[in-house]
Amino acid sequence: MSFEQHTHTLSVYVANRPGVLARIAQVFSRRGYNIESLVVSPANDGDFSRMTIGLSGASEGLEQIVRQVGKLVDVISCMEHADDTAVVRELALVKVRVEAERRMEVLQIVEHFACKTVDLTDTSMIIMSTGASEKVAAFIRMIRSFEVVELVRTGKVLMARGDQPT
Numbered sequence: 001m002s003f004e005q006h007t008h009t010l011s012v013y014v015a016n017r018p019g020v021l022a023r024i025a026q027v028f029s030r031r032g033y034n035i036e037s038l039v040v041s042p043a044n045d046g047d048f049s050r051m052t053i054g055l056s057g058a059s060e061g062l063e064q065i066v067r068q069v070g071k072l073v074d075v076i077s078c079m080e081h082a083d084d085t086a087v088v089r090e091l092a093l094v095k096v097r098v099e100a101e102r103r104m105e106v107l108q109i110v111e112h113f114a115c116k117t118v119d120l121t122d123t124s125m126i127i128m129s130t131g132a133s134e135k136v137a138a139f140i141r142m143i144r145s146f147e148v149v150e151l152v153r154t155g156k157v158l159m160a161r162g163d164q165p166t
Contacts, residue, residue, distance in 0.1 A: 006059050007036065009081050009088065009156055010066065011166050012051040013043065015074040024051070027069050033057035037155020048076065050166070054156050077165070083132075086158040086166070090136045092129045097147040099123065106146060113139040124149060 014020045021040070028035055037054035062080065070078040081088075098106050100122070110117060110127055113135065119126035129139045133156060140151065160166040 007056050010053045012078045013076040017074050020074045039155050039157050052157050086160050088158045090133050092136050092153040095126045095150040097124050109142050
């Protein structure tokens with residue numbers, strides 16, 4: 001029996017201790033979920049961190065996995081967030097090789113997607129794209145018509161809307 005694969009975004013609040021990430025990753029791996037992106041950053045208090053985990057797998061059983069992760073030592077909370085109940089953003093840095101005669105073409109794409117150039121030399125530029133995952137992906141597709149030298153993408157970060165906890 002095969003289940004349809006979906007993407008999911010989880011927010012996990014953890015104590016900053018060695019091995020926490022490995023234990024969390026093991027829960028997903030044992031259940032056949034692939035971690036697509038992982039962003040970890042310190043919370044307000046340096047003793048804790050927020051993990052935003054993008055993963056793919058069947059929706060069936062995800063609720064149980066969220067509960068299992070929530071029971072792990074050093075995990076304070078774990079919850080799934082839908083894109084419509086949270087502010088979700090990504091960041092990408094793209095280094096493009098571009099000569100002076102084609103620079104205006106690149107700058108038009110940069111302007112259209114509300115990106116920023118963060119470095120400029122005679123032969124290359126680094127562009128920062130931020131926003132919804134779909135916007136960042138569309139920008140990357142467009143800029144690939146030029147020579148992309150390097151690309152770094154953060155994965156999703158999110159914060160629950162209103163008074164809801166993240």
